[in-house]
Amino acid sequence: MNNLITAIEELKKEKNAVILAHYYQSGDIQDIADFVGDSLALAQWAAKTDADVIVMCGVHFMGETAKILCPGKKVLVPDLEAGCSLADSCPADKFAAFVAQHPDHTVISYVNTSAAVKAVTDVVVTSTNARQIVDSFPADEKIIFGPDRNLGNYINSITGREMMLWDGACHVHEQFSVEKIVELKKENPSAEVLAHPECKSTILALADKIGSTAALLKHAVNSDKEVFIVATESGILHEMQKQCPQKTFIPAPPNDSTCACNECSFMRLNTMEKLYDCLKNETPEIIVDEAVAAKAIRPIQRMLDISETLGL
Ligand code: 13P
Ligand code: SF4
Numbered sequence: 202m203n204n205l206i207t208a209i210e211e212l213k214k215e216k217n218a219v220i221l222a223h224y225y226q227s228g229d230i231q232d233i234a235d236f237v238g239d240s241l242a243l244a245q246w247a248a249k250t251d252a253d254v255i256v257m258c259g260v261h262f263m264g265e266t267a268k269i270l271c272p273g274k275k276v277l278v279p280d281l282e283a284g285c286s287l288a289d290s291c292p293a294d295k296f297a298a299f300v301a302q303h304p305d306h307t308v309i310s311y312v313n314t315s316a317a318v319k320a321v322t323d324v325v326v327t328s329t330n331a332r333q334i335v336d337s338f339p340a341d342e343k344i345i346f347g348p349d350r351n352l353g354n355y356i357n358s359i360t361g362r363e364m365m366l367w368d369g370a371c372h373v374h375e376q377f378s379v380e381k382i383v384e385l386k387k388e389n390p391s392a393e394v395l396a397h398p399e400c401k402s403t404i405l406a407l408a409d410k411i412g413s414t415a416a417l418l419k420h421a422v423n424s425d426k427e428v429f430i431v432a433t434e435s436g437i438l439h440e441m442q443k444q445c446p447q448k449t450f451i452p453a454p455p456n457d458s459t460c461a462c463n464e465c466s467f468m469r470l471n472t473m474e475k476l477y478d479c480l481k482n483e484t485p486e487i488i489v490d491e492a493v494a495a496k497a498i499r500p501i502q503r504m505l506d507i508s509e510t511l512g513l
Contacts, residue, residue, distance in 0.1 A: 202229070205473050209233055212480040218254035218277075220476070221246055223263065224414045225436035225468040230258050230476060237440060239415035240266075240312050241327040241508065247271055248505060256480060257487070260285045260467050264487040265316045269494045269501060279475035281485040283467045285313050287399070290369030291348030293317030299345070299367070306343045306365065309335065310500065313371070314348060316489050320496035325504040328398050328413035330513050331356050335364070337507060351375075355398045355405060374399035376455035376462040377432045382407055385430050385451060392451070393426045397433035404432055404453075421445055435463045 210233075213220060221243050222234035231237045236246050240263060247255055247267035254275045257264040260283045268276040293315055300308050300321050310322040311331070319325055326334045335356050338344065346353040347367030351374065357364055377400055386392060386407070395417040396408035405411055410420045414437050421429055421441050431438060432453035441450045455462035479485065489497070 202473070205477055206233060209473070209477050209480060212477070216254050216480065216483075217252050218256055218480060219246075219250050219252035220256045220258060221267070223259035223436075223468065224418070224440055225434040225465050226258050226471060227436065227469065227473075228439040229473050230471060231436070231439055233473070233476070234258060239327065239329060239413045241329040241413070241504075241513065242415060243267070244270065244312070244327075244501065245505065245508070247276075250274075254480075254483070256476065258471050258476060259283070260288075260465075261487070262288050262313055262315060265489055265497075266312060266501060268487045268489050269316060269319075269497050272489075272491075272494060275483060276487040277479045277483060278485055278487060279472065279479045280470040283470045285467055286372040287311070287313045287349055287369055288315055288318075291315075291318055291367055293321070296347060296367065297321045299347075303343070303345055303365065306345045307338060308345045308347075309364070310347050311349050311352060312501075312504075316493050316497045318347070319500055320493050322497075322500040323503070324507070325500045327504070328352060329415060330504065330508050330511065331398075332359060333511050333513070334504065334507055335360055335362065349399055351401055351405075352398045354402055355411065358402075371399045373434050373463060373465045374432075375401060376457070377401070377404050377453045378456045379403050379407065381454040381456075381458075382430060382432065385454075389428045389430070389451070391426060392428035392430050393420075393424060394430045394432065394453075395420060396453075400432050408432065417441075418444070421448065421450070433463075434465045434468065436465075436468065 346364040348369030353366035393409040435452040
């Protein structure tokens with residue numbers, strides 16, 4: 202492994218590359234990355250890097266977002282098959298038809314979508330800024346929110362809106378077991394439950410803190426509690442444990458205890474070996490159709506501009 206780490210470091214320098222990693226990557230990839238963050242931070246980082254090559258250790262839509270923001274740079278991903286079940290639950294042709302049926306609605310899309318879905322979107326959001334961006338529209342604005350029904354329901358519940366929701370979901374966040382979390386709480390009565398808003402409302406109802414991966418991490422660092430039950434992809438525990446070595450983090454269990462369903466099978470396709478190969482061979486590369494990118498850049502840039510104004 203040490204040889205692999207050295208070889209990746211050397212290739213990175215030689216090619217003036219930057220490695221960006223999401224919190225759901227394996228610990229070794231997070232450790233070698235130049236920057237680890239949530240999906241908003243990865244987009245912000247990509248937009249400002251002066252590297253020639255961006256290696257996006259995450260999933261396909263994260264690579265697409267980086268490529269749309271930096272069309273002149275080479276954007277690589279360790280495994281092109283690293284998709285997203287939530288993005289897949291929103292096929293672009295069907296979403297475009299739905300949007301066309303509601304021409305008086307503003308379209309707000311979660312960043313976990315294909316470039317083609319972003320191309321028919323007015324503003325993109327992530328779980329870090331969804332509430333604030335929705336709140337930036339007048340209370341009577343008619344809004345379509347896609348594709349995550351759980352995040353959409355949650356935002357409706359905290360803003361009092363009735364956004365029209367696309368019926369999509371993430372296969373990891375839909376798997377958490379209410380009964381097992383309640384059981385864990387009984388065993389650890391002082392533990393706080395941290396949940397990502399992609400979880401079902403029954404899980405969110407148990408949570409002491411609901412937020413993006415970055416928000417959950419920040420909460421864990423600042424909380425005076427010692428034990429946390431974490432209802433999101435278990436890769437985030439790596440950075441939580443790193444920043445809070447004295448605290449205990451328990452991954453929330455999925456319904457099926459025989460599977461590793463709290464790991465995202467797409468995120469985990471990326472490995473150190475594939476990261477090395479992709480830097481060495483400069484492939485697989487993310488390519489976005491230019492006409493699609495020209496439309497998709499607008500809602501992404503709008504999100505970055507609003508986030509900057511809000512200090513996010
Ligand atoms: P974050 O925006 O919290 O990074 O979430 C991304 C994601 O894919 C959640 O499943
Ligand atoms: Fe997509 Fe879910 Fe994986 Fe996040 S955890 S990348 S939403 S499949």
